Amino acid sequence: MNLNHKTAHPILVRNNVKILGEGTQTIVFAHGFGCAQTTWKYITDAFLKDYKVILFDYVGSGNSDISKYDYHKYATLEGYACDVIDIIEALDLKDIIFIGHSVSSMIGMLAALQKPEVFKKLVFIGPSPKYVNDLDYIGGFDTADIETIFNHIAEDYKGWAKSISPAVLACPDKPELEEFLLECFEETNPSIALAFAMATFKVDCREQLKELSVPSLTLSTANDPMVPLNVVEYIKEYTPDNFLVVMKATGHYPHICAPEETIKEIKNLFLKLIFSAQSLHLFDKF
Template identity: 40%
Template sequence: MDLQIRNNLKVWGEGPSTLIFSHGFGCDQTMWSYLFKRFTHRFRVVMYDLVGSGNSNLTEYSREKYATLDGYARDLNEIVDRYAENPVILVGHSVSAMIGVLADRASPGRINAHVMIGPSPCYIDSDEYVGGFKSDDIQSLLDTLDSNYLGWSSSMAPAIMGAPGQPALSDELTNSFCRTDPDIAKQFARVTFLSDNRKDVHGLATPTLILQSSEDLIAPVVVGEYLNAVMPNSQLKLLENVGHCPHMSVPALCGAAMDSFLSPWVTEYVE
């Protein structure tokens, strides 16, 4: 299997450690364009498209394999084994943060750190846990997506992006959603929004930076606080930002927070 073709994988830069960037639902690796070049002079940077997204090889998509996030986690571990040079830090946006957790759990010690941007282990409120959505809200969202994917994309992308002063970013996310195969997107949405990874994050000891927007429709601050409480080596950084994609709307803030967190894995920094 050619992973480079399967996942449209690209390697940039060089350095003593590897950063692997993994995108969120409805996106592809181009969404990292506002951020990743900051790191290519001091890290080996690996970017890829989840199978079914972007310019990945759609013939590799299997509804059975990707019926849970575990299929994506297996892909990620294959990429780590083939293309990463130690130490390895995963940078995951949204659902990819949980894909990174599953990859970590499946191969303990292989991943040295996580940077989670807008992560959520569970989107649905239950008992004392607040995920930001009621079960009926998620089901309504998925029903709308099933019946009118393009309409859903056009209305939801601007709300997800936020960044009211940067309308071009909303257009970029809308176009990304609309480029995604609707049938694949519908299944991935169900896998994403119905997943519950609270048991997987609980007690995860890998050093983790949680980057959370101060206002986020998809992953409210309380979710970041939950993750920070249950992962013993985590730190939570709130970013003054409206929206679920701070790596696009406030990349300088994201980059500065990452610089501080990543300093133990950099032996030489050239400004």
């Protein structure tokens, strides 16, 4: 199906949707908090020959139509999930592989709960269903930690972005990547960044994980400062048909700092999909 003739659709303009690639299997890449579709630039070329790649910016991020931003709608992740569904319906997508980084993992999961029939697989990169510690759950942050983050963003967003970028990337030998991530953060309106941070860090999607019917892969790094290993192990335990891969890479942005390993693990999933489909086809013959 040729999707490019539909790019004038108002939803696709709103979310600055880009359609790339030569294949038939569709991959939708969804960026994380404070970023835009440009954060995928280190890995997308590896998929263009064999896949149809969909990139977009959430409203309020990147080159999206900021006039469409609604503080009430985007106060929760459900608002962003509705936009994912809007894009899928505007392009009439089917059997998609959704790859979400960080908070987009849960946004993709919420979208898949709304419309499971259009999703083939979900790939979570650095996901967390709840960032704040609970009585029987360690999310990695106390309530006071989260309030400090909110206050820092509200008082000095650029200063917060400058301080956080090296820590979350965790690749000090590549200062140019720190500058790249910082530029991504600085392109976001501070008030919108604060609202997105509040929607992200106040989320609790633990119960919804149990309802997910779409198979999923979790990619975690060996040392993610935002998502402790026990969090991705929680996702593995409580999400039906989820499997976990812990990469050698470190930090919260493996698609930026370790693109080769990230590409390898995603393509390993695709190979498993192919072999699984072939096995089912052979089984149907008997």
